[in-house]
Amino acid sequence: xxxxxxxxxxxxxxxxxxxxxxxxxxxxxxxxxxxxxxxxxxxxxxxxxxxxxxxxxxxxxxxxxxxxxxxxxxxxxxxxxxxxxxxxxxxxxxxxxxxxxxxxxxxxxxxxxxxxxxxxxxxxxxxxxxxxxxxxxxxxxxxxxxxxxxxxxxxxxxxxxxxxxxxxxxxxxxxxxxxxxxxxxxxxxxxxxxxxx
Amino acid sequence: xxxxxxxxxxxxxxxxxxxxxxxxxxxxxxxxxxxxxxxxxxxxxxxxxxxxxxxxxxxxxxxxxxxxxxxxxxxxxxxxxxxxxxxxxxxxxxxxxxxxxxxxxxxxxxxxxxxxxxxxxxxxxxxxxxxxxxxxxxxxxxxxxxxxxxxxxxxxxxxxx
Numbered sequence: 001x002x003x004x005x006x007x008x009x010x011x012x013x014x015x016x017x018x019x020x021x022x023x024x025x026x027x028x029x030x031x032x033x034x035x036x037x038x039x040x041x042x043x044x045x046x047x048x049x050x051x052x053x054x055x056x057x058x059x060x061x062x063x064x065x066x067x068x069x070x071x072x073x074x075x076x077x078x079x080x081x082x083x084x085x086x087x088x089x090x091x092x093x094x095x096x097x098x099x100x101x102x103x104x105x106x107x108x109x110x111x112x113x114x115x116x117x118x119x120x121x122x123x124x125x126x127x128x129x130x131x132x133x134x135x136x137x138x139x140x141x142x143x144x145x146x147x148x149x150x151x152x153x154x155x156x157x158x159x160x161x162x163x164x165x166x167x168x169x170x171x172x173x174x175x176x177x178x179x180x181x182x183x184x185x186x187x188x189x190x191x192x193x194x195x196x197x
Numbered sequence: 198x199x200x201x202x203x204x205x206x207x208x209x210x211x212x213x214x215x216x217x218x219x220x221x222x223x224x225x226x227x228x229x230x231x232x233x234x235x236x237x238x239x240x241x242x243x244x245x246x247x248x249x250x251x252x253x254x255x256x257x258x259x260x261x262x263x264x265x266x267x268x269x270x271x272x273x274x275x276x277x278x279x280x281x282x283x284x285x286x287x288x289x290x291x292x293x294x295x296x297x298x299x300x301x302x303x304x305x306x307x308x309x310x311x312x313x314x315x316x317x318x319x320x321x322x323x324x325x326x327x328x329x330x331x332x333x334x335x336x337x338x339x340x341x342x343x344x345x346x347x348x349x350x351x352x353x354x355x356x357x358x
Contacts, residue, residue, distance in 0.1 A: 076347050077327045083353055111334050111343025112326070119348075122355040 022066065022092070023148035026055040026141070029065035029089065031082060034072030036099035036131040043134035053141050062088040067144065069137075070123075073101035075112045079120060086121045094148065096140055097123045100130040199239045199277055207234075220278045228281045229291045232266065236296045241268035241277065244297035247304055249311045253337035261285050262313060266293065283313060292318040310335035 005011070032040050044050045044058060059065045062085045074082055086095070097117055100106035103126045105115035117123060124147060127140045201212040201219050208231050210223035223231045235241040245267040252258035260282035268277050283290055292315035294300045304315040305324040312333035315321060323330065330346065332339055 076350070079350055083351070086353060110341055111339070111347060114347055114350075119352065120350050121353050 019149050019151075023145040024054040025057075026053070026067045026094075026144070026148070027057045027059050027065050028055055028067045028069050029060075029062055029085065030058050030069055030071065031074075031085065032069070032071040033074060033078065034099075034101065036071035036102065039131045039134055040069060040071045040098065040137065043137045048134040048138060050138065050141070053138070053145065055141055062086075063090065065089050066093050068093065068095045069098055070095065070102040070117050071098040071131075073106060073108055074114045074117050076114055077112070079114050079117075082117065083121060094124045094144060095122060096125045096127060096137075096144060098127045098137060098140070099132055100128065103128070106130060198273075198275065199235075201277065204231075204234070204239075207231075218278060219276075220280055222280045222282075225281045225283050225290055228279075229293070231279060232293050232296055235268055235277065235279065239277075240270045240272055241275075242297075243269040243271050244293065244299045244303070245269050245276075247293075247300060247307055249307045249313055249335075251311065251335065251337045262288050262311060264290060264307065264313060287314070288312065289314040289316055291316050294318055309333070312336065 030037065030040055032038075042048060044056060050056045055067070062068075066089065068086060068089060070082065086093075095117075097103045101108060101113070102117050103123075105113050107130075109115070114120070118126075125140050125144055127136050129136055199219075201214075201221050205212045205221050205223060208223040208227040210221060210227070210231070212222065213220045221231065221235075246265070247267075248265050250263040250265065252261060252263060261284045263280055263282050266279040268279060269275070281290065288311070290313060292300065292304055294304065294315075294317065300315075301319070302324060304318050305321060307313050308315060308318075308321055309323045309325050310333060322328070326334065332344065332346075334343070
C-alpha cells in the first residue's frame with residue numbers, strides 16, 4: 001500500500017498522531033499562588049519564551065486546559081478550589097507541581113499549608129527549587145512532552161495503572177505529640193472538609 | 198496632646214510608655230467608655246489596628262489575652278495605644294465598630310485567630326481561615342502544625358478525575 005502513496009503522505013496510528021498534536025500544543029492552567037507564579041510568568045515572557053514549545057496559551061478557564069501547573073504554596077482554604085479546578089479540566093490532563101511548596105509544603109510546615117498537592121490530586125512531574133528558575137520549568141515541560149507522547153491518548157492503560165493516591169500520610173508521630181502537648185479542648189469537632197460535589 | 202495619666206485615672210486604668218509609644222491600659226468593662234472618649238474628646242478619628250496578644254505562660258502575666266487598639270489623630274498626628282485584657286473561658290469585648298468603621302475586618306481577624314468575641318459587631322464571621330475551621334490558630338495552646346486539619350481533604354486519584 002505504501003508504494004502507491006505520494007511522497008508527502010505519512011502513515012501512522014491515530015494514537016501517535018493525537019499524542020503528537022497534544023504534546024506540541026499543551027495549554028497550561030496556571031495555578032500560581034506565590035513566588036513560583038512570578039517565575040512562571042517569566043517563563044512565558046519573551047526572555048524564556050514558553051511559546052517555543054507550543055505551551056504559551058495560558059488559559060484561565062479550566063475547561064480549555066490540559067496541563068495544570070501548580071506554582072506556589074497551597075493552603076487548606078485554597079485546596080478545595082484546586083481540586084475543583086482539576087476536576088473541571090477535561091481529559092486527558094496532566095499536572096506539574098512546581099517548586100518546593102507545591103511539592104512538599106516547603107518551609108511552611110504550619111497548620112494551614114498543605115504538605116504537598118500530590119497528596120490530594122495526581123501529579124505527573126515535580127519541579128524542585130525555591131523558586132525554580134524558568135529553565136527548570138522549561139526542562140519539566142520538555143519532559144512532560146515526552147510523557148504526553150508516550151501516554152497521551154486516554155486509552156485506559158495509563159489511567160488504569162494509577163488508581164492509588166500518593167497521600168495523605170497519616171499524621172506523623174511528631175504531630176501527635178504536639179497535639180497531645182496542647183491543652184485539650186473538650187468535644188473539639190475536627191475540621192470538616194468541604195464537599196466537592 | 199492627650200495626657201494619658203489623667204485619662205486612665207478616669208477609668209481606673211494604668212499607663213506605660215516605651216520609646217514614644219504611649220499606652221492607655223483600661224479594664225475591659227470601661228473599654229467602650231474609654232474608646233468613645235478618645236474618639237469624641239481627643240479626636241482620635243482613625244483606628245489603625247486592632248490586634249491581640251496571648252499571654253499564656255508569659256512570665257508575670259495575670260490575664261490570658263491582651264487586646265490592643267492603635268489609634269491615630271489624623272489632625273495632629275498624635276498616636277495612642279489603647280489596651281485591655283480579657284480572660285478564658287469566654288473572652289468577649291464590646292465592639293468599637295460604632296466608633297470606627299474600620300474595626301469591622303480587624304475585629305473579625307482577632308475573632309478568627311484568637312476567638313475573642315466582639316459583642317455588637319455587625320458580622321462576626323471568620324475572615325482568614327475557612328468557615329468550617331473550628332480552632333483559633335494564634336492561641337498559644339494551638340499546635341503549630343495544627344490538629345490534622347491540613348490532611349483532612351478528599352483525595353482525587355487519577356482513575357476518578
